[in-house]
Amino acid sequence: xxxxxxHPSWVICKSxxxxxxxxxxxDFQATTMFWYRQFPKQSLMLMATSNEGSKATYEQGVxxxxxxINHASLTLSTLTVTSAHPEDSSFYICSARDHLAGWGETQxxxxxxxxxxx
Amino acid sequence: xxxVTQLGSHVSVSEGALVLLRCNYSSSVPPYLFWYVQYxxxxxxxxxxxxxxxxxxxGINGFEAEFKKSETSFHLTKPSAHMSDAAEYFCAVSxxxxxxxxxxxxxxxxxxxxxx
Numbered sequence: 001x002x003x004x005x006x007h008p009s010w011v012i013c014k015s016x017x018x019x020x021x022x023x024x025x026x027d028f029q030a031t032t033m034f035w036y037r038q039f040p041k042q043s044l045m046l047m048a049t050s051n052e053g054s055k056a057t058y059e060q061g062v063x064x065x066x067x068x069i070n071h072a073s074l075t076l077s078t079l080t081v082t083s084a085h086p087e088d089s090s091f092y093i094c095s096a097r098d099h100l101a102g103w104g105e106t107q108x109x110x111x112x113x114x115x116x117x118x
Numbered sequence: 119x120x121x122v123t124q125l126g127s128h129v130s131v132s133e134g135a136l137v138l139l140r141c142n143y144s145s146s147v148p149p150y151l152f153w154y155v156q157y158x159x160x161x162x163x164x165x166x167x168x169x170x171x172x173x174x175x176x177g178i179n180g181f182e183a184e185f186k187k188s189e190t191s192f193h194l195t196k197p198s199a200h201m202s203d204a205a206e207y208f209c210a211v212s213x214x215x216x217x218x219x220x221x222x223x224x225x226x227x228x229x230x231x232x233x234x
Contacts, residue, residue: 004161006161032219034221034222041229042226042227043208043224043225043226043227044162044208044224046221049219049221051219057219091159093161093162095162095222106152106164106167107222108164109154109161109162109163110161111160111161112159112160112161114159
């Protein structure tokens with residue numbers, strides 16, 4: 001089946017530093033990837049939609065200068081949290097859609113990245 | 119706009135009992151429907167989905183769901199709960215008229231506890 005990986009799975013950083021999270025589709029090509037944020041015991045909140053070779057589309061209220069998204073290839077999207085602060089601590093999850101399967105098909109989710117900013 | 123309502127943020131069942139997790143949606147057209155499961159500190163795993171065709175959909179781990187257009191529902195069931203079913207379950211919808219950029223709309227999730 002389709003597999004999406006994320007790296008790292010855990011990251012602890014100091015306030016003010018930047019953190020990069022990678023999302024890879026391992027056995028399929030993903031024209032579109034989505035980035036979500038999840039707070040404890042809550043649902044997923046869509047942050048942005050990432051399209052290969054173009055600028056990401058951010059949801060209202062998400063700072064595009066703080067959460068930099070790059071989707072340089074059909075198998076890799078990155079989320080960089082710039083100048084991280086404790087309130088950015090969260091669980092970040094990406095998902096990818098197999099563009100060959102047609103848009104209505106499943107989104108495959110990565111295992112998530114737990115970010116803790118001290 | 120589409121929305122998803124999951125009735126009950128927490129459901130507790132005994133091992134071997136029926137599992138019923140409720141999902142109702144709001145959409146101007148019949149949407150595509152999904153159920154995902156999330157184990158602690160992990161991403162989401164697809165349990166099952168409905169796009170077209172047979173309204174009773176069977177998924178992994180013995181789960182199934184039935185799309186009922188008249189009730190705008192897509193409830194998830196499993197005849198006999200197992201301890202390993204304890205997890206968070208999310209119902210999601212997407213607009214069949216959308217494009218590849220159309221994201222899923224998630225419900226708030228239901229935490230399933232299974233009591234021995």
